Amino acid sequence: xxxxxxxxxIAEGPYRWLIELDGxxxxxxxxxxxxxxxxxLELKLDAEETLVPLGPLLDLxxxxxxxxxxxxxxxxxxxxxxIRAFPRQAxxxxxxxxxxxxxxxxxxxxxxxxxxxxxPDFADELKRFAENKAMPQGARQQAARMSRSAASTGx
Numbered sequence: 398x399x400x401x402x403x404x405x406x407i408a409e410g411p412y413r414w415l416i417e418l419d420g421x422x423x424x425x426x427x428x429x430x431x432x433x434x435x436x437x438l439e440l441k442l443d444a445e446e447t448l449v450p451l452g453p454l455l456d457l458x459x460x461x462x463x464x465x466x467x468x469x470x471x472x473x474x475x476x477x478x479x480i481r482a483f484p485r486q487a488x489x490x491x492x493x494x495x496x497x498x499x500x501x502x503x504x505x506x507x508x509x510x511x512x513x514x515x516x517p518d519f520a521d522e523l524k525r526f527a528e529n530k531a532m533p534q535g536a537r538q539q540a541a542r543m544s545r546s547a548a549s550t551g552x
Contacts, residue, residue: 400453402465406473413476415469418450425479442484445491451484452492455504459511486518493522499532506539516547523547 407414414424470477527541
């Protein structure tokens with residue numbers, strides 16, 4: 398799937414379209430937050446199951462995507478709060494809850510690696526992944542380390 402970060406964002410009334418995914422556009426509505434538009438259908442990205450189209454974002458380095466969001470928020474002050482409220486946690490949880498292969502969960506681990514403060518929020522997912530013998534040993538070990546570290550922080 399081709400993924401394009403749209404810079405500058407496409408301004409369309411109360412929307413700012415920030416990402417193109419082979420046709421569907423993803424962006425923010427000034428009041429209702431993150432959404433995806435596929436043809437005439439618009440879907441609010443407010444639950445794990447609605448985040449399926451965003452999986453390819455995990456192929457980007459998290460620092461690159463975060464910098465992109467920061468630039469978009471600075472360029473569109475009225476939408477800055479919505480842009481900064483990207484549903485990162487729900488996207489990562491969706492990946493852990495639905496992936497049968499290791500590809501996307503390993504990408505999620507990369508996104509989480511530099512944010513230890515978020516690890517306690519993923520305690521169940523990290524533990525389950527670490528115990529899943531179908532996943533690569535290195536990734537399981539990384540998840541186990543993250544899980545232990547999160548547990549030791551007492552949060």
